[in-house]
Amino acid sequence: MAGQREMREKNPWHRRPIIIIAVLFTVVIGGLVTMSVMQNKPIHQKYKYGIVLDAGSSHTSVYVYQWPAEKENNTGMVTQKHTCNVKGKGISSYFRNANQAGPSLRECMEEAERAIPTPRHQETPVYLGATAGMRLLRKENETASGNVLLSVMQFLQATPFSFQGARIITGQEEGAYGWITVNYLSDNFRRAQHTMGALDLGGASTQITFESGDHFKSINDFIHFRLYGKEYRVYTHSFLCYGKDQALKLFLDRQLQAHPTGSGKQTLEDPCFHPGYNKSKSVQDIYNSPCVSEVQPSKAEFTHKGTGNWMLCQKNVRRIFNFSECTSSSCSFNGVFQPPLKGQFGAFSAFFFVMDFLNLTSEPLEVSKKKLAAYCSMPWDEVTKNHKKVKEKYLQEYCFSGTYILTLLEDGYNFTSETWKDIKFIKKIANSDAGWTLGYMLNLTNMIPAEAPDSPPIPHAGYVTLMVLFVFVLFFLIVLAYCFFRRSSSASQKQIV
Ligand SMILES: Nc1nc2c(ncn2[C@@H]2O[C@H](COP(=O)(O)OP(=O)(O)OP(=O)(O)O)[C@@H](O)[C@H]2O)c(=O)[nH]1
Numbered sequence: 001m002a003g004q005r006e007m008r009e010k011n012p013w014h015r016r017p018i019i020i021i022a023v024l025f026t027v028v029i030g031g032l033v034t035m036s037v038m039q040n041k042p043i044h045q046k047y048k049y050g051i052v053l054d055a056g057s058s059h060t061s062v063y064v065y066q067w068p069a070e071k072e073n074n075t076g077m078v079t080q081k082h083t084c085n086v087k088g089k090g091i092s093s094y095f096r097n098a099n100q101a102g103p104s105l106r107e108c109m110e111e112a113e114r115a116i117p118t119p120r121h122q123e124t125p126v127y128l129g130a131t132a133g134m135r136l137l138r139k140e141n142e143t144a145s146g147n148v149l150l151s152v153m154q155f156l157q158a159t160p161f162s163f164q165g166a167r168i169i170t171g172q173e174e175g176a177y178g179w180i181t182v183n184y185l186s187d188n189f190r191r192a193q194h195t196m197g198a199l200d201l202g203g204a205s206t207q208i209t210f211e212s213g214d215h216f217k218s219i220n221d222f223i224h225f226r227l228y229g230k231e232y233r234v235y236t237h238s239f240l241c242y243g244k245d246q247a248l249k250l251f252l253d254r255q256l257q258a259h260p261t262g263s264g265k266q267t268l269e270d271p272c273f274h275p276g277y278n279k280s281k282s283v284q285d286i287y288n289s290p291c292v293s294e295v296q297p298s299k300a301e302f303t304h305k306g307t308g309n310w311m312l313c314q315k316n317v318r319r320i321f322n323f324s325e326c327t328s329s330s331c332s333f334n335g336v337f338q339p340p341l342k343g344q345f346g347a348f349s350a351f352f353f354v355m356d357f358l359n360l361t362s363e364p365l366e367v368s369k370k371k372l373a374a375y376c377s378m379p380w381d382e383v384t385k386n387h388k389k390v391k392e393k394y395l396q397e398y399c400f401s402g403t404y405i406l407t408l409l410e411d412g413y414n415f416t417s418e419t420w421k422d423i424k425f426i427k428k429i430a431n432s433d434a435g436w437t438l439g440y441m442l443n444l445t446n447m448i449p450a451e452a453p454d455s456p457p458i459p460h461a462g463y464v465t466l467m468v469l470f471v472f473v474l475f476f477l478i479v480l481a482y483c484f485f486r487r488s489s490s491a492s493q494k495q496i497v
């Protein structure tokens with residue numbers, strides 16, 4: 001009996017404190033392991049990729065996106081990995097030789113192949129969306145637009161990627177996906193109280209899209225979304241022919257019609273072009289679009305002469321809009337219903353290119369008008385001297401384009417001097433271009449869930465705090481156990497002595 005008790009006293013596992021420490025130790029280790037497993041479910045840092053081709057009216061751009069494979073449904077995870085601008089004009093310009101539309105994409109698609117690791121090629125989806133240039137071509141010549149689409153389809157099918165389709169998207173889709181893009185990139189769906197509106201100015205059409213709380217009766221221009229567990233009621237309208245290039249055609253047409261030619265060559269004195277600007281232009285280049293009137297001047301050419309008078313320029317630009325007709329409670333222009341503007345807006349594509357060139361991205365409306373008036377009156381040779389590196393195609397039009405943008409935003413969409421500050425002229429958000437392509441891909445790959453995805457069991461900060469706490473407790477237990485072992489072993493040594 002005495003021997004047994006002696007054994008128990010010598011063996012520390014028979015002591016209560018040691019048993020408690022051992023149990024606590026096991027619990028803490030178990031806790032640490034469980035939490036780490038739950039928090040960091042198997043993450044193979046494998047990336048997935050997606051390609052979207054934006055076949056715009058003026059040119060085509062290829063966007064390569066990437067995201068961590070395990071975090072598909074987390075907002076803000078998709079980033080723009082690579083972009084490539086296809087050389088030449090938009091795919092609709094191939095209407096006469098449709099079979100060359102597809103091959104025109106070759107260089108950019110080869111760049112995409114290099115940007116994406118080869119083992120991922122096969123699973124990478126490719127989408128092509130065509131916008132207003134193809135909408136106009138379809139209006140004018142459906143066979144030609146069909147042939148162009150067929151050519152790009154055949155070409156993309158032959159790439160190593162997983163081709164998912166090429167189609168002409170609607171103006172509503174273009175507006176809605178642009179809105180999704182800017183709000184996804186700004187992380188507004190999950191973090192912000194309000195979303196941001198989207199203003200897109202292309203070459204052939206322009207879109208305005210914003211969340212409107214008001215409940216209007218069955219109006220076509222409203223779309224419903226349920227994203228991350230929240231309902232959104234979004235107003236969107238696309239104006240075909242009101243992109244920057246088509247608007248210039250409308251503008252030149254109005255002016256040519258207003259001053260019909262006599263017997264000689266027609267000279268158009270244009271207040272939206274710089275004084276000293278003087279070019280002979282083809283009438284056909286204006287009247288080759290279904291946007292302009294069918295009656296065209298009899299002459300093949302006209303002399304385009306700038307006068308640089310901003311007040312007159314704005315007066316003439318206003319003429320391409322119809323502000324008087326409105327059968328709804330409120331309108332933008334051409335009788336199109338628009339609810340009152342609400343919130344902040346991101347204005348991208350040509351809104352940005354033009355306002356950035358003119359240094360007007362952060363000026364109040366009245367200052368912008370003054371600066372633009374001064375810019376328009378600058379002689380053409382001075383403009384070209386000051387901007388030797390800027391393409392002449394763009395340079396000659398900035399006075400018109402700036403005036404068109406101010407008129408569209410103020411008189412068209414009803415922005416005022418007060419609400420002007422709500423417009424943010426942007427090109428990129430979080431290193432990705434603002435535009436409809438990202439929203440289009442997120443939608444087609446189901447990457448924006450209707451309901452909020454499960455978040456980790458503990459928020460990250462809580463997880464880190466708990467881990468630190470566990471480590472402290474563990475350390476304390478080890479020290480405690482060490483002290484206890486030492487005490488009990490010295491006690492038993494004393495007994496032996
Ligand atoms: N100043 C300037 N203009 C540009 C630049 N890139 C494109 N543009 C012009 O800006 C306008 C709009 O360009 P995009 O947004 O690419 O238009 P798009 O997508 O081809 O046309 P849509 O089909 O109507 O959307 C067009 O008139 C282009 O020629 C640029 O870098 N600088």
Ligand SMILES: [Ca+2]
Pocket residue numbers: 056057131201202203349
């Ligand atoms: Ca566009």
